[in-house]
Amino acid sequence: MLSYARGEAAAFDALYARHKGGVYRYLLRHCGNAGTADELFQDIWMNVIRVRATYAPSAKFATWLYTLAHHRIVDHWRAQGQAALLSIDDDDDDAARSAAEALPGARSDEPEARAANRQLGASLQAALAALPPAQRDAFLLQQESGLSLAEIATLQGVGVETVKSRLRYAVARLRMELSES
């Protein structure tokens, strides 16, 4: 990123090639809509381009990039009027379940998705969408970004033990869904 800030366009190409898939899937799994994911994805990378001159490497670039993505998805939910429901720091299981059901693409409002649950991928995605946002966010960060527990904790603004708890719960739910399918 520092090379790109100095004017090396090829450095941006390398960064983009390395992180575009993870960031895109992180957004897509969160919002469940490809069009929205495209819009958020473009916003995040344009933000990277815009703030290149003031970028200060206080952490890994991936941590900084997924922090941008995390904030952007929260802003998106707030803009959609779901901010109260979609606090990803909320670990209340009932509230999280309600929020998951409110997400577009969740199994409750997509019968065809439920019909395709025989397929593994659809089952996983449905199970992920059913997770509370905080647990889903922790799981997605772990799977897509490659960040460590400490980095995820820093990104989410919680302790490491909280992240572990969220991950343990998310993995158990997804494993159960995987075994059922």
Add this chain to the structure above:
Amino acid sequence: MTDERDLRDPALDAAWRAQSTETPPPALDAAILAAAHRAVKSAPEKIGPGREATRPWRWWTPLAAAAVIGVIAIGALQLAPHEPDPTKVVVSDMPPTIASKPETTVAPPPPAAAPQSTAPPPAPRQERRVAEAKPPRSSDAAKRESSAPPAQPAPEPFPARRDAAAAAAPAAESSAAGRAEADNAMAAAPPPRAAPASPPASSAGAVAPMLAKRAMRDDAQQRRSPEDFVERIRKLFTEGNLPEAQRELAAFRTAYADADARLPADLRPWAATVPRN
């Protein structure tokens, strides 16, 4: 304390990886990359030292201009047509037809000229040679001078040509030993630039130094005045060294055809007894 590996299920990870193949659309990729490149290229470029150095009219510009003008002036002077130096004394023992050519007036300095330049020949002899060399020139030159406009002050020669003329004077004197012997003598020294056809030094071998010495001796003998010969002969004759006196007389006869007539009366009877070669 739960390790990070305990929070992972290999089967779940594998299934997730198998399903996580979505990527952004190519059009979105292209748009983002284009925006990134545009942002970098449109940024104002910093002016560094290298760019500063390419500014015109730096301190070295007048210096460079003066150097270029100087080089051009020197080149023009070197390429200017060289006018013959009327003040230069042409000394040559070459036949009249050759000596009358202006191109042959400056002979390349052979190595034999070096020792002679340290001991300049007597002035009367040089004047005589000039007198000998000038008549053939005057036949053509007189016609040109008669039709030429009134005498004008001769142009001042270039310093380089003046030096060349000064260097050519002793060189021309040394050519009196004859063209062939002079060429042989030149073989012992590096050939001058104006004589590319001179034989290489290696072809002369060990004979070259001997020929050079002989040429020097003959040249010195020819440059002796009659008075010198007469004085030398008289001295040898008085000392009773008749063989040496005879050799000296032979040399006198070789140098001067009227040697016997130039002898004093007291030596003529003895000279009449010395056979000619």
